Amino acid sequence: MEKRDIPIKSIVEDQFRLSHYVSGLCEFLRQTDKPVTISIQGEWGSGKTSFMNMIEDELCRGTGKYSSIWINTWDFFLEGNYDVVVNRLVGMIISKIEAKFRDVRCKRTKEELIKDFKNYSKKFSKAVLSITGLGSSSGEALIDDLFGDDISLSIRDLRDKFEKFITQIVEESGATTEAFIIFVDDLDRIQPKMAITILEALKILFDIKHCIFVIAIDYEVVASGVEQKYGGVKGTDRDICRAYFDKLIQVPFVLPTARYEIAEMVMQRLREIRFMNTEYDYRVHRDDILNIIRLTTNNNPRTIKRLLNMIHLTTIMDRERIDNTSAYYQLLELLLVAMQLAYPSVYQLMQSNEDFTSWKKNILVNVDDTSISEHIREGLDIDCEWKEVLYLMTVSDPLLRSNYTKIQQLLEIFQKLMRSCEGSSEYLSSIFGVLSMTDVTSGSMLPFLYDGQDYDRSSQTQFRQGNRLIEAIEPDRYTYVLDVGCGNGKTTFELLKRNPAMRIDAFDISETQIEVARKNCEEKGLSDRIDFFVMDALELDEKNKYDLVFSNATLHWITNSRRMYTLLYNALKPGGRLAVHQGGHGSYEGLHRIVRKAYRNLGFEKYFRDWTFPVFYPTESEIEKLLADIGFRNIRIDSVKTDGSELEHLVENFEKASLIFYRPMLKSDEEYKALVREYYRLCSAEEVDKSTHRLYIFADK
Incomplete structure (x- = not known):
C-alpha cells in the first residue's frame, strides 16, 4: 500500500x-x-x-x-x-x-x-x-x-x-x-x-x-x-x-x-513491499540500503517516502524478475531510482553511458568554462577526466551544486554493484525500461515537435546524410523495413526507390511531419508500399518483425539511448540489420557556442542555468559498447568528421533543426525570435566553427 x-x-x-x-x-x-x-x-x-x-x-x-x-x-x-x-x-x-x-x-x-x-x-x-x-x-x-x-x-x-x-x-x-x-x-x-x-x-x-x-x-x-x-x-x-x-x-x-534515525522506518517499509527475497538479504545489505538513501534524500522524510513509493511501484511492475535475481540487482535498482529522483541530469547521462569512468568533457555541451583550480582538484581529489566531468556538472547545475562528493560516492557504489552482477548490462536495460515510466524527464523524443512545412523547406543537410546511409547498405536484401523518425519522408522515398519491392513502416512523433510525408506519398503514388504514422519512438513494442531497422538523423534526440537501441534490437528479426545515422560527440559544437553567446548577449543566461542539453552525442567506443551490451553483433561504426564546408545552408538548417531546442527554456515567442536574430547576426559577424561529427552505425541481430 x-x-x-x-x-x-x-x-x-x-x-x-x-x-x-x-x-x-x-x-x-x-x-x-x-x-x-x-x-x-x-x-x-x-x-x-x-x-x-x-x-x-x-x-x-x-x-x-x-x-x-x-x-x-x-x-x-x-x-x-x-x-x-x-x-x-x-x-x-x-x-x-x-x-x-x-x-x-x-x-x-x-x-x-x-x-x-x-x-x-x-x-x-x-x-x-x-x-x-x-x-x-x-x-x-x-x-x-x-x-x-x-x-x-x-x-x-x-x-x-x-x-x-x-x-x-x-x-x-x-x-x-x-x-x-x-x-x-x-x-x-x-x-x-x-x-x-x-x-x-x-x-x-x-x-x-x-x-x-x-x-x-x-x-x-x-x-x-x-x-x-x-x-x-x-x-x-x-x-x-x-x-x-x-x-x-x-x-x-x-x-x-542529519540525525534522523531513518533505519527502522526504511527497513520496515522495504519488508512490507517485499523488496528483497530473504531476511538474510535485508540484514547483510542494510548498511548499503541506508547509505544510498542518505546520499540521495538528505534524510528528508517527504523525499524518503516518495523514493520508497517509487521503489514499491517498480517492484510491482518488475516482480517476476526481482523474485528470480540476487540482492545485488535490487540494490542496483534502488540506487538508480534514487539517482533518478535526486540527480536527474546525472541519471540521464548514466542512461546514455553507464561506464562513467569513460565520460569525457566533450559531453558538457552547455558548459564553456571547463577549467578547475588546483586547490579544488586537490581538495576533492579530482584526478581523472570523469571526475572533472562530474564536478563541472555539479557547479553548473543548481540541483547538483554542493553534491559532488555524494554523487561520486553513489557512482562508486554503482560500479561495485555492477561488478557483483552477472549479465549486468542486460539487467540495466530492463531497469531503465521500467524506470522510464517514473522519469519525469523522459517520454517524447523532443520537448517540442518539428513543424512539417518548415522542416520540408530546410532539410537538405539531413537528406544528404540519409543518402549516404542508404549507399552503405544493400536495399535489395530487405523486404520489410522500419524507418524510425522518418520526418517528411524524403529519405524514406529514396530508400524505396532502391528497392521498389520492399514494404516500409515509417513513423515520426510530429503530426505535421507525417502530414507532409503522407501528402508527398500520395502524390508519388506510393501509399500501398509505405505506411506513415505518428508515434513516439520510445513506445515501439514490436518483436522479431523487421529485416531492416533504418533511422536517419533522429536517435541523437533520444537521451534514453539504451532503452531506444534495445527496442530497435527487439523489433529486428534474428539476422536483421540495423542502419543508423546520428550525431557523434562534439557535433556542431561551434554553432552551439554561437547560440550560447547569443543568449548571454540578450540577458537570457538565467533561463539556462539548470538546463541539461537534451541530446545523445556518443563517441565511437561508447556506441559500440552500448550495442554490444544489448546483444548486437558484427558492429561497424563509420565516424565522419568534417569542417562542415560540404553542407550547404548549414547555418539556416541548424536554426530550423537544432536551435529550436532552446525554445522551451525561453518565456515567450518574442524572446525566441530575438535569440534567432542574434544567432544570425553573430554568424554573419564572426568566423563560425561549423565542424560536425556524424556516426554511421551498422549492426546485426
Missing part, C-alpha cells in the same frame, strides 16, 4: 526518534517569558508540521495550561491582494480564539473588540501595509521601520485592546493558565513575498502577553521574500537578512535532519 505524505499527530508516532528534542523545546516554552516567537526551520518536506504536532501533543492536550490555534497559510496561496490577506489573517486568529471561549464571562469586552476590529479593519490593514509596504525601505532602515518603537498608533491601540482581551480570558475562564500557542504552517508553500507579509503582520499585531508563536519556515524563504519585497535588499546580503530574521524570530530551532 502506498504511504501517503501525512504528518504525524503525536509523539507516540515518532519514527525518527525526535521526542527528546520536542521535550526540550517544550520545557523551554514553559519556562520562558511570553510573548515569544520560535521558528521550526527546515527545507520543504523535512518534517516541520510533524514536529509542531508533537509540540502541540505535549503542551496542549490534557494539561489545560496551553491552548492551540493553527493557521495554515496555504489558505492564502491564491490570494494576491495583500490587504485582504492581512484582514483575513487577523480575522482568522480572533475568530479561532473566540470559538474556543464562547462561554467565558467577558462578553462585553469581546463584543467591543470585534466591533473595534470591524470599524478599524481597513485602517489597520492600510497601516500595516504602510509599514510592510512594497519597496519602501532597504537595509537597516527597513528593520527600524518594521520593528522600531514608532509604529502606527491605531495598530498599537488595537494590539493593547487585544492584549487586555486575552488577559481577561486567561484570568476569568480558567481554560488556559499560561498561553495561547499559535502554530503557523505552510509558509514555504506560498510566495516568499506573501510569507514575509504574513510574518510582519503577526509580529506587529500579535506580539502580546500570553501568546506563543511557533512558525514553520525555511530560512531561504525569508531571504527570498526580503529580496522580492524590498528591492534594495538582496537575499545574498546575509547580514541584513539575518538581522531581519532575528527581529522576527526570538528562538530559531533547526530540525536535526
Whole structure:
C-alpha cells in the first residue's frame, strides 16, 4: 500500500526518534517569558508540521495550561491582494480564539473588540501595509521601520485592546493558565513575498502577553521574500537578512535532519513491499540500503517516502524478475531510482553511458568554462577526466551544486554493484525500461515537435546524410523495413526507390511531419508500399518483425539511448540489420557556442542555468559498447568528421533543426525570435566553427 505524505499527530508516532528534542523545546516554552516567537526551520518536506504536532501533543492536550490555534497559510496561496490577506489573517486568529471561549464571562469586552476590529479593519490593514509596504525601505532602515518603537498608533491601540482581551480570558475562564500557542504552517508553500507579509503582520499585531508563536519556515524563504519585497535588499546580503530574521524570530530551532534515525522506518517499509527475497538479504545489505538513501534524500522524510513509493511501484511492475535475481540487482535498482529522483541530469547521462569512468568533457555541451583550480582538484581529489566531468556538472547545475562528493560516492557504489552482477548490462536495460515510466524527464523524443512545412523547406543537410546511409547498405536484401523518425519522408522515398519491392513502416512523433510525408506519398503514388504514422519512438513494442531497422538523423534526440537501441534490437528479426545515422560527440559544437553567446548577449543566461542539453552525442567506443551490451553483433561504426564546408545552408538548417531546442527554456515567442536574430547576426559577424561529427552505425541481430 502506498504511504501517503501525512504528518504525524503525536509523539507516540515518532519514527525518527525526535521526542527528546520536542521535550526540550517544550520545557523551554514553559519556562520562558511570553510573548515569544520560535521558528521550526527546515527545507520543504523535512518534517516541520510533524514536529509542531508533537509540540502541540505535549503542551496542549490534557494539561489545560496551553491552548492551540493553527493557521495554515496555504489558505492564502491564491490570494494576491495583500490587504485582504492581512484582514483575513487577523480575522482568522480572533475568530479561532473566540470559538474556543464562547462561554467565558467577558462578553462585553469581546463584543467591543470585534466591533473595534470591524470599524478599524481597513485602517489597520492600510497601516500595516504602510509599514510592510512594497519597496519602501532597504537595509537597516527597513528593520527600524518594521520593528522600531514608532509604529502606527491605531495598530498599537488595537494590539493593547487585544492584549487586555486575552488577559481577561486567561484570568476569568480558567481554560488556559499560561498561553495561547499559535502554530503557523505552510509558509514555504506560498510566495516568499506573501510569507514575509504574513510574518510582519503577526509580529506587529500579535506580539502580546500570553501568546506563543511557533512558525514553520525555511530560512531561504525569508531571504527570498526580503529580496522580492524590498528591492534594495538582496537575499545574498546575509547580514541584513539575518538581522531581519532575528527581529522576527526570538528562538530559531533547526530540525536535526542529519540525525534522523531513518533505519527502522526504511527497513520496515522495504519488508512490507517485499523488496528483497530473504531476511538474510535485508540484514547483510542494510548498511548499503541506508547509505544510498542518505546520499540521495538528505534524510528528508517527504523525499524518503516518495523514493520508497517509487521503489514499491517498480517492484510491482518488475516482480517476476526481482523474485528470480540476487540482492545485488535490487540494490542496483534502488540506487538508480534514487539517482533518478535526486540527480536527474546525472541519471540521464548514466542512461546514455553507464561506464562513467569513460565520460569525457566533450559531453558538457552547455558548459564553456571547463577549467578547475588546483586547490579544488586537490581538495576533492579530482584526478581523472570523469571526475572533472562530474564536478563541472555539479557547479553548473543548481540541483547538483554542493553534491559532488555524494554523487561520486553513489557512482562508486554503482560500479561495485555492477561488478557483483552477472549479465549486468542486460539487467540495466530492463531497469531503465521500467524506470522510464517514473522519469519525469523522459517520454517524447523532443520537448517540442518539428513543424512539417518548415522542416520540408530546410532539410537538405539531413537528406544528404540519409543518402549516404542508404549507399552503405544493400536495399535489395530487405523486404520489410522500419524507418524510425522518418520526418517528411524524403529519405524514406529514396530508400524505396532502391528497392521498389520492399514494404516500409515509417513513423515520426510530429503530426505535421507525417502530414507532409503522407501528402508527398500520395502524390508519388506510393501509399500501398509505405505506411506513415505518428508515434513516439520510445513506445515501439514490436518483436522479431523487421529485416531492416533504418533511422536517419533522429536517435541523437533520444537521451534514453539504451532503452531506444534495445527496442530497435527487439523489433529486428534474428539476422536483421540495423542502419543508423546520428550525431557523434562534439557535433556542431561551434554553432552551439554561437547560440550560447547569443543568449548571454540578450540577458537570457538565467533561463539556462539548470538546463541539461537534451541530446545523445556518443563517441565511437561508447556506441559500440552500448550495442554490444544489448546483444548486437558484427558492429561497424563509420565516424565522419568534417569542417562542415560540404553542407550547404548549414547555418539556416541548424536554426530550423537544432536551435529550436532552446525554445522551451525561453518565456515567450518574442524572446525566441530575438535569440534567432542574434544567432544570425553573430554568424554573419564572426568566423563560425561549423565542424560536425556524424556516426554511421551498422549492426546485426
